[in-house]
Amino acid sequence: MIEIKGLHKYFGALHVLKGIDLNVEKGEVLSVIGSSGSGKSTLLYCINALEEIQKGAVIVDGVDVHAKSTDMNKLRQNLGMVFQQWNSFPHLTALENVALAPQIVKKHSKTDALAIAEKQLRHVGLGEKLNVYPSALSGGQQQRLAIARALAMEPEYMLFDEATSALDPELVGEVLETMRMLAEEGMTMICVTHEMGFARDVSDRVAYFHQGVMEEIGPPEQIFGDPKSEHTKKFLANVR
Amino acid sequence: MDYNFHWRPVFNKLPELLSAGLTTLEVATLSMIIGIFCGLLLAIARMSDNKLIRWPATVWVELARNTPALFQLFFFGFGLGAFSIHLSPYFIVVAGLAFNNAGYLAENFRGGFQAVPDTQIRAARSLGMTSTQTYIRIVIPQVLRIVYHPMTNQMVWAVLMSSLGMMVGFRELSGETQFFASKTYRMFEYFAVAALIYYAIVKVILGGAKLASFRLFRY
Numbered sequence: 001m002i003e004i005k006g007l008h009k010y011f012g013a014l015h016v017l018k019g020i021d022l023n024v025e026k027g028e029v030l031s032v033i034g035s036s037g038s039g040k041s042t043l044l045y046c047i048n049a050l051e052e053i054q055k056g057a058v059i060v061d062g063v064d065v066h067a068k069s070t071d072m073n074k075l076r077q078n079l080g081m082v083f084q085q086w087n088s089f090p091h092l093t094a095l096e097n098v099a100l101a102p103q104i105v106k107k108h109s110k111t112d113a114l115a116i117a118e119k120q121l122r123h124v125g126l127g128e129k130l131n132v133y134p135s136a137l138s139g140g141q142q143q144r145l146a147i148a149r150a151l152a153m154e155p156e157y158m159l160f161d162e163a164t165s166a167l168d169p170e171l172v173g174e175v176l177e178t179m180r181m182l183a184e185e186g187m188t189m190i191c192v193t194h195e196m197g198f199a200r201d202v203s204d205r206v207a208y209f210h211q212g213v214m215e216e217i218g219p220p221e222q223i224f225g226d227p228k229s230e231h232t233k234k235f236l237a238n239v240r
Numbered sequence: 241m242d243y244n245f246h247w248r249p250v251f252n253k254l255p256e257l258l259s260a261g262l263t264t265l266e267v268a269t270l271s272m273i274i275g276i277f278c279g280l281l282l283a284i285a286r287m288s289d290n291k292l293i294r295w296p297a298t299v300w301v302e303l304a305r306n307t308p309a310l311f312q313l314f315f316f317g318f319g320l321g322a323f324s325i326h327l328s329p330y331f332i333v334v335a336g337l338a339f340n341n342a343g344y345l346a347e348n349f350r351g352g353f354q355a356v357p358d359t360q361i362r363a364a365r366s367l368g369m370t371s372t373q374t375y376i377r378i379v380i381p382q383v384l385r386i387v388y389h390p391m392t393n394q395m396v397w398a399v400l401m402s403s404l405g406m407m408v409g410f411r412e413l414s415g416e417t418q419f420f421a422s423k424t425y426r427m428f429e430y431f432a433v434a435a436l437i438y439y440a441i442v443k444v445i446l447g448g449a450k451l452a453s454f455r456l457f458r459y
Contacts, residue, residue, distance in 0.1 A: 077368040087363035091381045101367035133459035
């Protein structure tokens with residue numbers, strides 16, 4: 001379980017997250033929506049400690065993420081992350097991209113790491129592209145590669161930071177399809193997204209962020225069908 | 241014009257000149273290997289937040305880039321001699337060239353590091369890699385590709401700069417050429433042949449670097 005308690009985050013004088021309280025249960029799919037600059041991506045970075053926090057706490061399976069004594073590198077293995085700019089490693093083939101972390105972080109043998117990588121690449125539908133360099137892959141394929149790379153660490157949680165925002169429209173579908181598949185397999189997911197269709201169909205809950213505050217959270221039917229907050233109503237009216 | 245060319249003395253000494261050419265290649269290569277290693281450390285040091293790490297690295301880079309390479313060799317030769325540290329000519333040349341290479345390469349590397357997006361580092365760290373693993377497995381391989389051509393140029397430059405070795409009594413290709421030329425007074429002939437040997441060495445390096453780049457950078 002991920003517990004976020006009274007979380008505050010500043011970038012210098014800029015107050016980006018203003019006291020977020022949020023729990024995500026095992027197996028849950030949470031979509032986080034909101035306009036740009038609302039702090040939703042920053043929230044993800046605070047969960048796997050890619051950003052420091054100024055106040056509050058993030059607790060993953062009972063471990064305080066931002067405590068000095070916490071082994072961040074160990075914790076991150078359990079929190080897979082997929083970025084907006086897919087960030088495939090350009091100097092490694094698809095197979096090597098996925099096999100690297102299992103080999104050097106989890107200390108699997110090279111043979112085992114490659115086997116894990118192949119399995120995950122097949123899982124996301126890249127079985128034909130094992131020995132291809134990322135430059136020869138489309139954006140959608142690179143994003144699926146990034147998903148496979150995160151999955152290879154066998155995380156219990158997956159964080160998606162606008163995974164489809166940088167993709168050409170015709171490539172969005174294949175990535176959403178992969179995310180949908182993970183959700184159906186029972187993966188715990190937090191998806192920061194602008195894809196309202198995905199948020200509505202796949203999530204168990206949807207949270208709406210506005211200027212660093214979580215305005216509203218609830219089941220997708222309620223958020224999309226009967227939003228309580230004026231800000232949420234306005235946002236949804238604009239994106240439709 | 242009453243100068244008569246005599247090439248025979250030069251051809252008689254060709255084996256010695258070619259062997260000196262190998263010495264030139266050897267000191268240049270060695271000074272590059274040390275230079276790449278030190279240059280990487282300097283580049284990383286110059287990006288450090290710690291003044292005590294950043295400052296000495298900056299001094300090194302500034303001196304290496306803004307003073308004559310010959311003076312840098314003299315420092316390792318005669319400068320250290322003032323402190324009763326006497327290096328052999330071989331070490332003076334290797335150390336002097338390595339010092340110079342490291343300074344130039346450090347600036348290239350720094351540019352290379354800045355060209356690798358931060359998001360690559362974030363992605364690697366999000367997989368649980370330590371910052372050292374991220375540098376060694378993700379950042380540095382990408383930097384090496386970016387700086388590959390500047391590095392090749394520096395290698396050529398190291399070969400040519402090694403001719404300064406003759407000023408500290410080292411018998412690399414120039415020193416050897418000077419030695420024989422002054423014995424026979426066939427200055428033009430000896431140096432013309434030596435120039436051809438330098439030219440051949442450089443061409444071999446450039447060709448080798450090009451071939452290696454096809455093999456190294458398949459992406």
